[in-house]
Amino acid sequence: MNTSRQLLLIINPVSGIGSKDTIEPLVRSRLEPLGFEISTAYTCAHGDATRLAGNAVDAGFYGVIAAGGDGTVNETAAALCHSNTALGIIPCGSGNGLARHLGIPLDPLSAVKIIAENHIVKSDYGAVNDMPFFCTFGVGFDAAVSSNFARQHRRGKLAYIKSAISEYIKFHPQVYTISANGHILTEKAFLIACCNASQYGNNAYIAPTASITDGLLDITIIHAGTPFDTALVGMDLFTGYINSNTMIHTFRAPSAVIYRQSEGPAHLDGEPVTIDDTMAIKCHANALPIFTPSREIEFRPIITPIENALKDLASSFNRLIARKV
Numbered sequence: 001m002n003t004s005r006q007l008l009l010i011i012n013p014v015s016g017i018g019s020k021d022t023i024e025p026l027v028r029s030r031l032e033p034l035g036f037e038i039s040t041a042y043t044c045a046h047g048d049a050t051r052l053a054g055n056a057v058d059a060g061f062y063g064v065i066a067a068g069g070d071g072t073v074n075e076t077a078a079a080l081c082h083s084n085t086a087l088g089i090i091p092c093g094s095g096n097g098l099a100r101h102l103g104i105p106l107d108p109l110s111a112v113k114i115i116a117e118n119h120i121v122k123s124d125y126g127a128v129n130d131m132p133f134f135c136t137f138g139v140g141f142d143a144a145v146s147s148n149f150a151r152q153h154r155r156g157k158l159a160y161i162k163s164a165i166s167e168y169i170k171f172h173p174q175v176y177t178i179s180a181n182g183h184i185l186t187e188k189a190f191l192i193a194c195c196n197a198s199q200y201g202n203n204a205y206i207a208p209t210a211s212i213t214d215g216l217l218d219i220t221i222i223h224a225g226t227p228f229d230t231a232l233v234g235m236d237l238f239t240g241y242i243n244s245n246t247m248i249h250t251f252r253a254p255s256a257v258i259y260r261q262s263e264g265p266a267h268l269d270g271e272p273v274t275i276d277d278t279m280a281i282k283c284h285a286n287a288l289p290i291f292t293p294s295r296e297i298e299f300r301p302i303i304t305p306i307e308n309a310l311k312d313l314a315s316s317f318n319r320l321i322a323r324k325v
């Protein structure tokens with residue numbers, strides 16, 4: 001058991017589109033009265049969050065709070081796996097896939113309240129060729145979109161839509177061989193996603209029923225099809241019905257190997273990487289302590305996406321009002 005009361009707040013100033021000026025005072029005002037000592041650090045470049053969180057683990061901190069998007073969460077969580085230091089999330093990114101999966105609100109005050117509740121769950125995480133991911137890992141179209149998004153000057157949801165459209169126009173599906181659960185499958189795929197959590201971010205449910213505590217990854221293969229087929233898959237991505245789309249093959253596995261002809265692009269939690277032609281994927285069960293809401297949300301197609309879209313609308317509206325006051 002970790003008896004420390006020290007928390008490190010890591011803020012990525014360039015994640016998402018909003019200002020991060022209110023985050024530190026908010027965290028101090030809510031968590032210091034509960035006896036927590038808060039230290040704050042701002043990231044200056046890729047990799048900083050892993051180094052800072054690693055120092056906090058070595059010093060026996062109770063938790064590290066990542067204020068940023070999935071990239072910041074990935075870098076922070078990478079240092080916390082198999083430790084007694086818990087991950088807190090204040091979603092400030094463009095996609096916020098893991099926070100959305102966990103039901104952590106996008107409003108910073110409500111997100112800090114979740115940390116104050118001190119409800120900690122031991123989550124699984126995935127790794128590909130020993131590189132960790134906490135939400136999704138993918139090759140194919142999603143990797144192309146991540147790479148395009150990383151090159152854009154703007155962040156936020158609209159920038160993702162722009163990246164997806166421009167990559168779709170020039171995208172060519174590749175042939176992959178997948179070995180999992182004693183079966184081997186070769187096919188030309190639009191994308192292959194290995195999911196610890198249910199969504200890419202922005203309520204795009206690539207594996208709607210994925211669980212972060214089942215010791216398994218949900219592997220979703222989208223077959224290469226016509227633009228009409230792809231448009232239907234795109235719709236089902238946002239309604240939560242992707243698993244019943246005929247262009248999808250989905251299964252659960254504790255590990256898998258994906259082969260392709262040569263090394264190439266992939267993404268880890270939305271961050272683009274270049275990865276080998278052989279990808280060894282493994283689920284590490286119950287290895288990352290995370291502050292989560294005490295009530296678990298059950299996914300319901302249509303209903304959950306609509307509820308979450310309304311919450312997004314309310315949170316954008318509140319941000320707009322706060323900016324005007």
Ligand SMILES: Nc1ncnc2c1ncn2[C@@H]1O[C@H](COP(=O)(O)OP(=O)(O)OP(=O)(O)O)[C@@H](O)[C@H]1O
Pocket residue numbers: 012013014015016017043044045046047068069070071072073075092093094095096097155156201269270271
């Ligand atoms: N000061 C900084 N300047 C430039 N890049 C930074 C800085 N600090 C962190 N980064 C990098 O910024 C990238 C984007 O961060 P992050 O993923 O958290 O936000 P996002 O892409 O807007 O959100 P999401 O991943 O949820 O879509 C990460 O690769 C991170 O390493």
